[in-house]
Amino acid sequence: MSKKMPSTPMLDQLESGPWPSFVTGLKRLADGEGKRSNDIMKGLLGQLEHSYQTRKGYWKGGTVGVFGYGAGVIPRFSEVAEQYPESSEFHTLRIMPAPGFFYDTKTLRQMCDIWEEHGSGLIALHGQSGDIMFQGCRTDQVQPAWDKINEMGFDMGGAGAGVRTAASCIGPARCEQACFDTLRAHRTIINDFTDDIHRPSLPYKLKFKFSGCANDCANATQRADIAILGTWRDDMQVDQAEIQAKVKQLGRKEFINQVIRMCPTQALGLNDDNTLDVDNKSCVRCMHCINVCTKALKPGTDRGICILAGGKRTLKIGDLMGSVIVPFMKLDTDEDYAELLDLAHRALDFFADNALEHERTGEMIERIGLTNYLEGLGLELDVNMVTQPRTNSYVRTDGWDEEAAKWNARKPNAAE
Amino acid sequence: MSKKMPSTPMLDQLESGPWPSFVTGLKRLADGEGKRSNDIMKGLLGQLEHSYQTRKGYWKGGTVGVFGYGAGVIPRFSEVAEQYPESSEFHTLRIMPAPGFFYDTKTLRQMCDIWEEHGSGLIALHGQSGDIMFQGCRTDQVQPAWDKINEMGFDMGGAGAGVRTAASCIGPARCEQACFDTLRAHRTIINDFTDDIHRPSLPYKLKFKFSGCANDCANATQRADIAILGTWRDDMQVDQAEIQAKVKQLGRKEFINQVIRMCPTQALGLNDDNTLDVDNKSCVRCMHCINVCTKALKPGTDRGICILAGGKRTLKIGDLMGSVIVPFMKLDTDEDYAELLDLAHRALDFFADNALEHERTGEMIERIGLTNYLEGLGLELDVNMVTQPRTNSYVRTDGWDEEAAKWNARKPNAAE
Amino acid sequence: MSELRRPIESGVPDSKQFMHPALVRNYGQWAWHDRPRPGVLRHVSKTGEQVFTVKAGTQRQLDVFTIRRLCDIADTFCDGHIRFTIRSSVEFMTTDEAQVEPLIKRLEAEGFPVGGTGNSVGFISHTQGWLHCDIPGTDASGVVKALMDELVDEFRGEEMPNRVKITTSCCQINCGGQGDIAINIQHTKPPVINHALVAGVCERPTVIARCPVAAIRPALVDGKPSLEVDEKKCVCCGACYPPCPPMQINDPIHSKIAIWVGGKHSSTRTKPMFHKLVAAGLPNNAPRWPEVAAVVKTILTAYKNDARPWERMGEWIERIGWPRFFEATQLPFTKYHVDTWRGGRANLNTSAHLHF
Amino acid sequence: MSELRRPIESGVPDSKQFMHPALVRNYGQWAWHDRPRPGVLRHVSKTGEQVFTVKAGTQRQLDVFTIRRLCDIADTFCDGHIRFTIRSSVEFMTTDEAQVEPLIKRLEAEGFPVGGTGNSVGFISHTQGWLHCDIPGTDASGVVKALMDELVDEFRGEEMPNRVKITTSCCQINCGGQGDIAINIQHTKPPVINHALVAGVCERPTVIARCPVAAIRPALVDGKPSLEVDEKKCVCCGACYPPCPPMQINDPIHSKIAIWVGGKHSSTRTKPMFHKLVAAGLPNNAPRWPEVAAVVKTILTAYKNDARPWERMGEWIERIGWPRFFEATQLPFTKYHVDTWRGGRANLNTSAHLHF
Numbered sequence A, B: 001m002s003k004k005m006p007s008t009p010m011l012d013q014l015e016s017g018p019w020p021s022f023v024t025g026l027k028r029l030a031d032g033e034g035k036r037s038n039d040i041m042k043g044l045l046g047q048l049e050h051s052y053q054t055r056k057g058y059w060k061g062g063t064v065g066v067f068g069y070g071a072g073v074i075p076r077f078s079e080v081a082e083q084y085p086e087s088s089e090f091h092t093l094r095i096m097p098a099p100g101f102f103y104d105t106k107t108l109r110q111m112c113d114i115w116e117e118h119g120s121g122l123i124a125l126h127g128q129s130g131d132i133m134f135q136g137c138r139t140d141q142v143q144p145a146w147d148k149i150n151e152m153g154f155d156m157g158g159a160g161a162g163v164r165t166a167a168s169c170i171g172p173a174r175c176e177q178a179c180f181d182t183l184r185a186h187r188t189i190i191n192d193f194t195d196d197i198h199r200p201s202l203p204y205k206l207k208f209k210f211s212g213c214a215n216d217c218a219n220a221t222q223r224a225d226i227a228i229l230g231t232w233r234d235d236m237q238v239d240q241a242e243i244q245a246k247v248k249q250l251g252r253k254e255f256i257n258q259v260i261r262m263c264p265t266q267a268l269g270l271n272d273d274n275t276l277d278v279d280n281k282s283c284v285r286c287m288h289c290i291n292v293c294t295k296a297l298k299p300g301t302d303r304g305i306c307i308l309a310g311g312k313r314t315l316k317i318g319d320l321m322g323s324v325i326v327p328f329m330k331l332d333t334d335e336d337y338a339e340l341l342d343l344a345h346r347a348l349d350f351f352a353d354n355a356l357e358h359e360r361t362g363e364m365i366e367r368i369g370l371t372n373y374l375e376g377l378g379l380e381l382d383v384n385m386v387t388q389p390r391t392n393s394y395v396r397t398d399g400w401d402e403e404a405a406k407w408n409a410r411k412p413n414a415a416e
Numbered sequence C, D: 001m002s003e004l005r006r007p008i009e010s011g012v013p014d015s016k017q018f019m020h021p022a023l024v025r026n027y028g029q030w031a032w033h034d035r036p037r038p039g040v041l042r043h044v045s046k047t048g049e050q051v052f053t054v055k056a057g058t059q060r061q062l063d064v065f066t067i068r069r070l071c072d073i074a075d076t077f078c079d080g081h082i083r084f085t086i087r088s089s090v091e092f093m094t095t096d097e098a099q100v101e102p103l104i105k106r107l108e109a110e111g112f113p114v115g116g117t118g119n120s121v122g123f124i125s126h127t128q129g130w131l132h133c134d135i136p137g138t139d140a141s142g143v144v145k146a147l148m149d150e151l152v153d154e155f156r157g158e159e160m161p162n163r164v165k166i167t168t169s170c171c172q173i174n175c176g177g178q179g180d181i182a183i184n185i186q187h188t189k190p191p192v193i194n195h196a197l198v199a200g201v202c203e204r205p206t207v208i209a210r211c212p213v214a215a216i217r218p219a220l221v222d223g224k225p226s227l228e229v230d231e232k233k234c235v236c237c238g239a240c241y242p243p244c245p246p247m248q249i250n251d252p253i254h255s256k257i258a259i260w261v262g263g264k265h266s267s268t269r270t271k272p273m274f275h276k277l278v279a280a281g282l283p284n285n286a287p288r289w290p291e292v293a294a295v296v297k298t299i300l301t302a303y304k305n306d307a308r309p310w311e312r313m314g315e316w317i318e319r320i321g322w323p324r325f326f327e328a329t330q331l332p333f334t335k336y337h338v339d340t341w342r343g344g345r346a347n348l349n350t351s352a353h354l355h356f
Ligand code: SRM
Pocket: B100, B168, B169, B170, B171, B174, B175, B176, B177, B215, B216, B217, B218, B219, B291, B292, C033, C041, C055, C084, C085, C086, C087, C088, C089, C116, C117, C118, C122, C123, C125, C162, C163, C165, C178, C179, C180, C263, C264, C265, C266, C268, C310, C312
């Protein structure tokens, strides 16, 4: 099949300007003959130009998959296939990269070759959930492409109502702030849930994300059903000489403005000798002062993770952030990892059993209440789970004494 | 009628201790013969002791009033009148004091005499809404007692579904922070609403409160349907020499801790020469730094009021704070006062027309939306009315252009 | 006077006629103030004139004898002028600094504790209770007297980090309002319905409409129209009781006392805050409520020891974190502390901000 | 390979096999970092070893030729190691400081802008759009390309008060997530229903259940089972469209673009924040969306000029106040800015905190 390059006057306007142009890339892929990718891209450019002209999308879903898996391919059939037959099928394979998005060039080149052969040559690095998106594949090429990618050591990512591809920040690989091994935690959890990724049978999707500290470079709090963030529970590490150097560098007033005044809990004071007065009991591990004083301040040494549940976007009750369900747990030993895995499974099972159709974890928690969720997961209530106790007296408290006894019977704070 | 002092073993336990005892007061009133108050109080002490013994109240309501008015008397009939016949009727007259709770002793003594003659001799100074509560009156004494009090120059307060007795802080009478004349505003509004106080016919109660500044000594924000608070819109007044004195007094570190660090919007900086750097654009007129530095700092000179609507307690949707409906208006001239009065009437009328039965202003606003309320009152939308714009995309915005045009057509900020 | 006398609809009187003349002279002219000692305020006018205010505690529910005693003092020291504050304290003003000490002595001698200024524990604002209200679960005056006996030193001193505003309310309607500490009745069992009376006394649709959780439905009991309560839904708020007295919510055992902290009316520093539940299930133990006093004192001690200057109760706790508050007070944290009311999710910790 | 090949369910591969060896050596040993210049990070290990990272922008939607060019560069400078960030920037790491400048030159020469570090405007994270999604209102890649062309200097520099994270989403589902600035489709008219198709394609109860405001009800149209929308209730969110493609929500004119600001994922200083609506009704003006670019640039300029070091967009606006934000950007404030969604009252100003 050979075809002319479509005319794309609107898209062409996206070729100028300093930023790398995806249109130029698409055209480069289309600009040739014989290769599968050349043809597909000619069609795609045509359809995309049509979208630009008419301001409408022309893809619809369908059912396409690979043998043995129930998800991971996003099927796309064109509604304007008569006009652009070459891209009438334009499916995406979602493939999970190594945690932290690391590659060697051998691997990447091999992926390129596969995709030039079987697909459109268009690869997104990466999708918002963290997948390598091999985009633009005809139905008949999905399996062969997949077979090769899978043989390389890569596996299919999530789609539909199952566990989804996870994301993690670079963590200990190149960040001094990492309070746990994000990459190991990511791999440990995801590789234990492959069945739930590949054969989705949950009420709705479930996402894990991993950030090494409260800076949350993986956007876990707002975009993961289960967010795992690093923190510490002892005192932060302070090098007072480096503080004094920083005060000198910024000037006193500016140091007060940028460090002392910006601490969210007024945990910092500036002593008259330009050393720092840290009230670790008030500190909420927000990372700010540590970010400003990269040399002088560090997280403490008793590090671990906190877990938040329920983050997600808008559908159907409005955006939700995750909320704390485990304020602190260690994550060093194999046993610690086993415990985390076990908890992740409890979270999944409870979700599977209790969520309504198309209901995310956050919506379920909102519906059933946090305490029921905790009970379902076998987690103990902790004060760090609330920003503040209830402000409303509309609650039936006749079980007060028993609940109080429960609390008194156990150590009152995860920190101890 | 003569009767023995009842035995009050439980109440007696409230006579010991350093704080003035209301029980001692009740007993002093009961301890005598012949006076109406002596008898009533013997009964009351008996019933109250009975309440303490059984941990239950024994009053019920009814209908008692004065000629010409529909409210202001809180009727109380005893459910245990057979046991304590002398206090079988124990009504309260709610009487409005002068704004700011000022008295001369002549007035107070006269009130005492009236209440000894016609009532129980028990007067609360004051009720939580601000009324003088003449408590403990037989039905037949209500009118004569009222006649005398009214002749003194005092009027009945609110009760039921009408405008209620207002409260104001001491304001310019003795407070340097007062940004408007709370006492005049109070009197101006209340005395224009006497009909709605005395002949309640609203869906539910409506309260006004007046605080001279954001310290809100009248608890207006949370306890008034219409809260009027003082503020200013130019720069605060700073006496840098007094600031330097204050820094010296507290020490630099402590001054930073108590002033700089506690400003909610980081509007303050400490210069190296111990003068204060005030970013008035960031300042939210919270009063904190002014409270700390009473000599060095003062509100600006361009003073006025802001108005919040909808504060109230728990019933039925949970506690509500008032929210800003007028960020700033001047309140100096007679015209300003007339404008405020007019606004108050619009608020009342809209409430009367639109609230459901037993619905307060705050609940109504919650139900119909702030913008409809503003429109109903003929008030213009202002950015200061929101803490932040909407965070949710579920809204139909097809009137955007018209609304934008409205905004552009008028000055965009009350401050200008 | 005639039974048919028309009321003089005069509204509130002008305050200036009652004010101390120095206040009238300097109206709107005040320059600054300080507190020479606890219980005393000095306000200085732009004209240089000074007014000293001596503040004292009262029982609010005042008998005429006590009022007359206060008047005697005002006549002696203040040319017959006297004022009450928004929290029922009494204020005596004079321009004569020399009168301050004698005035204090006299007040204390007469049993009126001098204090309540600045960073003290002010008088506890309270409500009617068994003395007068038709729906109370306790006696607010009694609770307050018992507590103020214990807190009088904190009223007399100014040793708290900031003003402490305590309130009590004898039912969940909360006429006492928000407080740094609020001591409120909390019912723990659904109303007990006297079905025989409902038909005669209550307008059923009104009662049904009053319930915040729609737990009440019409029912026929013994052939008579009555109401029934879905006890699974009922949050025991007592809102049905005022419009329907046969739905008795008060109970000598099950009407408990709950303690809330961190309410704040002022917009000072933080925006105003609602109070938060910290303790519940305390017995309604008249006449001196020792269990309540114990919890209140524990909270105050923790606040006093740990909060920084100018931090109100709620601000202090926000800084140190609720975990530390519960630790310091040794109060149990339970599932009831987790907000379940509308918008309650806003009270969950949706961040990695953690206190250890 | 056989059609029936069973997948190797291997999950994610171990990252260390792909990592630059210096990262493997110093794994978990990092001591501190700084930024020698925009686009370059230096991470120093406790062992003293240093790693330089040079960061560059890409178009995310990468053709194999571009990927191979990136690989060539990695082969030349980084022993064949390469990494992508969470926002699709590419990172090249080396221990050899001397390689940094040549690497930068090469990247720029090949058309990859170097930057995106520290207080720059990072690459705009985006979604699928017309290129691939089945429900998009616009083309995210196009919007982003057009915008990055305008913002490239802010990507290359580090002149913002703090990191600026921009996102775009081609429908209200918001796969792009929260952003300091979020550029999202906002539909303004209810779906247009193709009744002929509903019966055949849509599971009606599912669609009805999807609507957040219960605006959809079953209906018979021309004798066939279909759906109808209560247009008074409908908030035009488009949630019904994915489960029911005959409920077309996209419209060339009425699908507008809205701009939201102040979203923040980090728990740094403030708790995480949702983004807030500031502008709407912007035309979906392909191929270069100049109206959107203008608003975004206005917002960025105001932020850059006025915010203080370390203030994220939302924090800056909280400090200076929303009135000043609307003043500085000259954006209109309308009734649509007032939150009407559940819990929206929390976004009203319930205080005397005022900005003038
Ligand atoms: C007399 C009174 C006003 C009145 O018209 O009656 C009053 C008077 C003053 N208040 Fe107040 N406040 C009075 C009730 C209140 C209330 C309401 C209440 O008590 O129920 C509040 C709000 C409470 C709340 O937020 O819950 C109140 C919040 C303040 C604040 C803000 C405190 C804060 O940091 O949040 C200040 C500022 C300060 O402390 O410097 C203040 C400051 C003041 C000053 C210093 C104002 C001045 O410059 O004169 C006065 C000193 C009084 C003192 O005794 O130290 N006043 N003040 C009230 C005395 C009540 C009492 O007897 O204890």
